[in-house]
Amino acid sequence: LSLNYYDEKSTVIGNRQQRLAFRDRASYKFGDKLSADLNLAVTYNVNDIFSVSTSDMKVIPIFSPYDEDGVTPRLYNYWSDNTDKYEPSLRKFVYNQVPEREFSDNFQRSFTIDGNATVEYNIFKGLKFTTMVGVNSLNIHEMMYDPKTTLDGITSYEQDGHSSRSGVFNYTWNNIDRLNFNRTFGKHSVTALLGIEFVNKENRSLSASGSGFANDHIKEVNYSISDSRRGGSTASNSRSLSYLSQATYSYDSRYYLSLSYRRQGNSGFSSYSRWGDFSSVGLSWNAHNENFFNIPFISRLKVKASYGNSGNSRVDTSAAYGTYTYSEGKYYGGLMGATQASAPNPGLSWETTYITNIGLDLGLFDDRVDLSAEYYNKYTKDLLYDGRVSSIISDGTVTRNVGEIENKGFEISLNTKNIVGKHFSWTTDFNGAVNRNVIRKLYKGMHTGFFSYIWIEGASKDAWWLSRWAGVDPATGNAMWYDINDNLTSTYSYNNRVLLPQYSKEPDFRGGLRNTFTWGDFSLVVFLNYTLGGWDHLYDSDDGYDIISTNVVVEKLDHWQKPGDVSPNPKPLYKISTNSSLSSTRYLYSTTNIQLKNVALTYNIPKEFCRKLKVRSASVSVIGDNLYFWTPDQSRDHNSYKTLRYAMGVTRSLSGQLTLNF
Secondary structure, three states, X not given: OEEEEEEEEOOOOOOEEEEEEEEEEEEEEEOOOEEEEEEEEEEEEXXXXXXXXXXXXXXXXXOOOEOOOOOOEOOEEEEOOOOOOOOOEEEEOOOOOHHHHHHOEEEEEEEEEEEEEEEEEEEEOXXXXXXXXXXXXXXXXXXXXXXXXXXXXXXXXXXXXXXXXXXXXXXXXXEEEEEEEEEEEOOEEEEEEEEEEEEEEEEEEEEEEEEOOOOOOOOOHHHOOHHHOEEEEEEEEEEEEEEEEEEEEEEOOOEEEEEEEEEEEEOOOOOOOOEEEEEEEEEEEEHHHOOOOOOOOEEEEEEEEEEEEEEEOXXXXXXXXXXXXXXXXXXXXXXXXXXXXEOXXXXXXXXXXXXXXXXXXXXXXXXXXXEEEEEEEEXXXXXXXXXXXXXXXXXXXXXXXXXXXXXXXXXXXXXXXXXXXXXXXXXXXXXXXXEEEEEEEEHHHOOEEOOOEEEOOOOOOOEEEEEEEEEEOOOOOOEEEEOOOOOEEOOOOHHHOEEEEEEEOOOOEEEEEEEEEEEOOEEEEEEEXXXXXXXXXXXXOOOOOOOOOEOOOHHHHOEOOOOOOOXXXXXXXXXXXXXXXXXXXXXXXXXXXXXXXXEEXXXXXXXXXHHHHOOOEEEEEEEEEEEEEEOOOOEXXXXXXXXXXXXXXXXXXXXXEEEEEO
């Protein structure tokens, strides 16, 4: 039994999250053959949400968010677009979010129930039957209201104020029935499993909105002006059915063989390809258990390999069938009509990945050092993709199976027991991974572009596809790029985009490091993760196009001013577009970083004291999250990957936790 309360006030004023969580687990035995387990988790969230975007941060500092009295939030501002003379006009101060923060309601309440019940019956020695039924329910209610003191609350009706209400209701239930066999015959050990699994997912939503209220205290949609009221609802449902089987065999704790087979059907696919068949085979050898093995410093040596396939069915429930949309604007024969919203693809099928793994587990010095290394090759066929098709078929995207992609990688984990003492110990866990991918095949060999990256046979799907920035012309202050033939040009064109394999979104190496220290009843855990290499495209400025109405990043102070200047930024031109801010290698930033993610100090209350409290165990913890984020290019006087990717900053948090186990 556990009870948890969490309260967080964000660094952004107007945001607060409160969470109350309850968890319980109970086990029952009915004789020697029958037993049951019940698990229940209940969570209730109360959130106050105030969203701030990067555009809100670009408000020019000379524009006060308040009127002259310093209290009333400003809704309108005077400014002039004319660069030759001052001709001010009154306009909505759309970038001022203070009125919304101070006066608008933006509440969210959510209630989650996650529970399951398991019954196990031992038929005879080595054979048992297990059935499990699980339920997950998520209910979210959002309440938003913009009063007349905000721009969004000013309406075209005779009364102001705008209200919206919405609800999301997601229900999932699943059932798994299994027969498990487990017997040992001398040096031979055999396990087997037969099972069936059923999953049902139902998602529904409701929404309503209205404008024009008698005052800002009456906020329910039902009291808005009737002509302004709008409402809608959505519903989707998916089901899957799986037949499971698995068998393992081992001999003398040296040789292991495992086999598995799964046949799964998903309602998201049509009858042409609803079912998929997935299987695997694995082999391993504990070499250290061989009589001839005698290497004193190696306490464990295991070689393993496996091959199999798995399926991906994460598609929209209507992807294979298509959808229609009905509205008052589409009439046919005097009645409400329908038009196609998404085109059907009855041939849509499972995305299948064939996986080869080869690994090595190594224990050294009586398992004081534990090393695991694994190489994998994942070859995916019938790659799922949402893409454009001929406008004759649909104006939108269609989910299709478009090609094949290969991922290769290497993963390593290292655990070391650095100090093992009676009162003090120190252990380290390190892991790292590298992955590379290549698109092997596309439909009819056709490449597919996505503005700043592209899929091409023989290339990585994570390589950037951009125009190459050539800097600023010292003579004119104009922006320059390289064209597709490597010539300098001052005219930006999407036709000059080239594939840049040296700039990939995929890091060169990533992983984590955890150190655990224990001293008596105290323990300290320090966890960090790291990313080495990789590139991200982060837009940071418009080079003066909107310099009168929006602010710019500090780097733009270093711009071209006169012939001969060598500057990283072109001359600012108000309301004259030079396209210098469009996507190019100018805005690529290395994603190399190290994050101190978590530090937790825990005190385990002595058992003698717990017995007096009538609890089984208890502990008190102080936990710090997101304590530090480091990037090699960071500085106090210019922006970096950290400040551009996390414009509102990385929120540090410090929390306390009391855990009681009954």
